[in-house]
Amino acid sequence: MKNITSKERINFAIQRIIQDRPPIFLLFSYWGAKHNNICVEEYFKNPNLVGRTQIELQREFKHDCYYTFYYASLEIEMMGGKSYFKEYAAPVVSDLIVKCDKDVTKLKIPVFENNKVSKKVGQTINYIKKNGDSGIPIIGVVISPFSLPIMQMGFSNYLNAFVNNEELLNKLFKYNTKFTLAWSKYLIESGVDSLVYFNPFASRSLSSKTIYERFGQSIDKEVRDNITVPLIYHTASASISEIIDIIIKNGFNGCCISKDDDFELIAREINKDFLLIGNLNGLEIVKNSIENVKVDIDLLLSNYYKYGNIIISDNHGELLWNTDSTMLQAIVKEILEYD
Amino acid sequence: MDDKYLVYIDIFIDNLLKDVSDNSLKQIVDEVINLFGETFFLNTFIVVALDNLGKKWSTKSISLSELYFTSLKCEKIFKSFLLINKSVVSKNLENQNIGVITYKDNHFLGKQLLKFCLNSNAYNFYEFEDHLDDDQIIEKIFELDLKYIFVSVLMYDSANMLGNLIKKVKGIKEDTIFIVGGAPFRLDKSLYLSIGADYTEDTVQKSISILSKLDGGNIIS
Numbered sequence: 278m279k280n281i282t283s284k285e286r287i288n289f290a291i292q293r294i295i296q297d298r299p300p301i302f303l304l305f306s307y308w309g310a311k312h313n314n315i316c317v318e319e320y321f322k323n324p325n326l327v328g329r330t331q332i333e334l335q336r337e338f339k340h341d342c343y344y345t346f347y348y349a350s351l352e353i354e355m356m357g358g359k360s361y362f363k364e365y366a367a368p369v370v371s372d373l374i375v376k377c378d379k380d381v382t383k384l385k386i387p388v389f390e391n392n393k394v395s396k397k398v399g400q401t402i403n404y405i406k407k408n409g410d411s412g413i414p415i416i417g418v419v420i421s422p423f424s425l426p427i428m429q430m431g432f433s434n435y436l437n438a439f440v441n442n443e444e445l446l447n448k449l450f451k452y453n454t455k456f457t458l459a460w461s462k463y464l465i466e467s468g469v470d471s472l473v474y475f476n477p478f479a480s481r482s483l484s485s486k487t488i489y490e491r492f493g494q495s496i497d498k499e500v501r502d503n504i505t506v507p508l509i510y511h512t513a514s515a516s517i518s519e520i521i522d523i524i525i526k527n528g529f530n531g532c533c534i535s536k537d538d539d540f541e542l543i544a545r546e547i548n549k550d551f552l553l554i555g556n557l558n559g560l561e562i563v564k565n566s567i568e569n570v571k572v573d574i575d576l577l578l579s580n581y582y583k584y585g586n587i588i589i590s591d592n593h594g595e596l597l598w599n600t601d602s603t604m605l606q607a608i609v610k611e612i613l614e615y616d
Numbered sequence: 617m618d619d620k621y622l623v624y625i626d627i628f629i630d631n632l633l634k635d636v637s638d639n640s641l642k643q644i645v646d647e648v649i650n651l652f653g654e655t656f657f658l659n660t661f662i663v664v665a666l667d668n669l670g671k672k673w674s675t676k677s678i679s680l681s682e683l684y685f686t687s688l689k690c691e692k693i694f695k696s697f698l699l700i701n702k703s704v705v706s707k708n709l710e711n712q713n714i715g716v717i718t719y720k721d722n723h724f725l726g727k728q729l730l731k732f733c734l735n736s737n738a739y740n741f742y743e744f745e746d747h748l749d750d751d752q753i754i755e756k757i758f759e760l761d762l763k764y765i766f767v768s769v770l771m772y773d774s775a776n777m778l779g780n781l782i783k784k785v786k787g788i789k790e791d792t793i794f795i796v797g798g799a800p801f802r803l804d805k806s807l808y809l810s811i812g813a814d815y816t817e818d819t820v821q822k823s824i825s826i827l828s829k830l831d832g833g834n835i836i837s
Binding site: 361363365366367369371432433436437439440480481482483484485488516537558559560563564597598599 | 676678679680681682684685688720721725728747770771772773774776777800803804
């Protein structure tokens with residue numbers, strides 16, 4: 278087979294056409310700081326460095342995407358909140374920005390072009406567009422309006438609100454949906470080719486069926502209906518099986534599979550043009566021997582590559598700090614040499 | 617005591633999960649108390665119910681939010697009795713040497729579940745402020761002479777960083793016991809050992825059971 282670009286390879290996968298090899302997504306976010314031998318906070322202060330690092334890492338590992346995700350709490354920073362940085366780990370939210378009903382009304386949709394936080398991501402995307410390979414897709418990330426309250430309110434306060442303050446939740450979901458759509462639009466205009474839609478709270482492992490069907494499902498549909506690029510549903514390593522039918526019905530273009538899901542069953546039963554991403558366990562990549570991970574890859578390829586619509590990736594949505602580059606080289610080599 | 621009460625545990629849990637009204641729940645509680653006594657209800661029945669809920673969650677029969685809501689209700693029931701009569705609960709209330717920490721994180725759900733269960737098991741505990749650095753945590757541990765430290769962690773990298781804190785504390789006071797929990801420890805069963813912690817369990821109630829064994833106490837009166 279002639280050399281094909283990453284974009285072509287992914288398009289083939291969407292159409293379930295078996296190609297030279299399955300696409301590989303190595304999702305480097307804060308790992309880029311390790312690559313540059315600097316701390317995480319320093320790394321994300323420099324959008325051009327983030328862009329350059331994506332290009333360098335893609336050249337080094339030959340995988341099939343540029344990943345412009347910084348960290349989840351970045352969206353909270355855009356709303357006026359702050360992140361708490363740890364030297365060698367993904368940052369988390371430092372202060373809760375929604376503590377009472379009034380706080381919701383104070384939330385404004387940022388002007389993303391001018392917001393000092395969001396425009397860093399725009400600059401990273403621009404850098405990649407200018408200096409990267411145009412045959413490689415640029416992937417952006419947005420957090421679902423249904424999962425954002427975990428960071429805005431704190432998880433327990435969010436859950437309590439389902440019992441005692443539905444009014445606040447409805448207002449917050451409305452704001453968040455507007456935010457997510459406007460943020461997506463900005464990312465698309467900046468040049469991303471597709472978006473990952475992080476929604477761990479939709480997973481049956483976290484929220485109940487009742488909560489998701491009552492609140493989450495319609496939010497997902499509104500977001501999907503109003504975003505123009507392919508949208509991949511991601512539950513950040515939580516199970517997706519119980520909602521996958523709804524996700525497909527709502528028009529999402531693919532999803533990430535968790536270790537708790539039956540990959541075989543999902544791959545066999547889905548008969549639409551729908552991408553399945555996974556199913557490497559980020560912790561095992563850190564802990565296991567290269568030989569064991571190679572066995573996992575071989576198993577994954579021999580069982581599922583025949584379905585055509587598989588993209589190999591970790592199932593958490595970002596590689597852990599302790600991930601060894603030798604291990605990543607071995608993973609890629611195993612896939613490149615798969616016959 | 618025979619196992620007759622187990623049938624009522626199933627009914628109780630079923631009703632907790634169905635989100636029935638407080639009144640309906642009270643009827644079941646009253647029936648159990650009539651049959652087995654108030655002391656048994658508070659010291660055994662709720663503890664077993666929490667343990668069963670934890671097991672359901674660890675085997676993925678219920679979601680994290682369902683675990684949260686049902687644990688919250690158990691705590692509420694327990695506290696309502698505690699207000700009326702403290703003497704029916706066991707000696708655990710005398711314990712003052714337990715600390716509860718959420719480490720490098722702002723999700724707090726794990727800590728909240730732990731608090732529900734500690735309250736429902738009648739343990740007193742000190743809750744650390746959030747986002748303290750290692751030195752501040754260590755200072756508090758020694759200032760309050762805490763012996764049993766429960767740590768809730770969400771991220772894998774935070775779990776690894778916790779190893780440094782444990783090393784520092786044990787370097788000064790070797791018999792400090794760290795009981796750790798959270799997603800990284802459930803996914804990686806040997807992680808707690810590699811960071812120098814003493815115990816981990818899949819569910820909060822099981823973690824607290826470790827405490828009762830360690831303390832030589834028996835929460836079932």
